[in-house]
Amino acid sequence: MTPHGFFITGTDTGVGKTLVSAALLHAFASLGYRTVGMKPVAAGAEQIEGVWCNEDVLQLQAAANVAADLAWVNPYLLRVPVAPHIAADHQGVTIELPRIRDAYEHLAALADVVIVEGAGGFKVPLSATRDSADLAKYLGLPIILVVGMRLGCLNHALLTAEAIAARGLVLAGWVANRLDPEMAAYAENLAALRLRLPCPLLAEFPSTEHPDARAMSALIVPKKLATLLEER
């Protein structure tokens, strides 16, 4: 089949993009597709047995069912856990979109579905002139929005949806990730987003002490995944 890619963005950093990306990899794999994850720009690394590693990259690799060269899965590994353009400056690196697209194309040649996890939120800068929205546009991928369900998420989600539309990109679906188990009026907030976001809700992820991407993947409705592939 023609490879399908999705760009995973979120209402903020730390809202569950990696969890949702890994769950999507498992969900597509359970439908029989070859899957691979990509984290084009990762900021924050630690040394494991002398090798610099990023936790998101490790999680995406663990959830994929196709092995791929790390240089394609994660073309930019930045060591300092700060905004990417600042981390890149610290390392004397300039993030360049063509290099990322080249890596994406290698991955797309290996798999049916490529799940690309953005860094931070949709408008996070990547360099003096580029941001994460430019990257999504450059790759030309439909977007899946992870909404971290907590107070303030309505504004963040709707602003993100507006920015996605302003770039002429397709918002293919969204996931409600219940970050705050105590969130007041959760159902009303969910309903407000279902009414206003111009795309289907793919899944609701509950808050759990040790979230497991494979277990969460069972919450994504297979029919909606199939629709995501049909709409391309």
Ligand SMILES: Nc1ncnc2c1ncn2[C@@H]1O[C@H](COP(=O)(O)OP(=O)(O)OP(=O)(O)O)[C@@H](O)[C@H]1O
């Ligand atoms: N539904 C949930 N229940 C409990 N903990 C969660 C849930 N979703 C995410 N978390 C936890 O919140 C933290 C952030 O999640 P995750 O790493 O997926 O976010 P992210 O958006 O990918 O962050 P980043 O911007 O750093 O890439 C992790 O420790 C994760 O285990």
Ligand SMILES: [Mg+2]
């Ligand atoms: Mg992440």
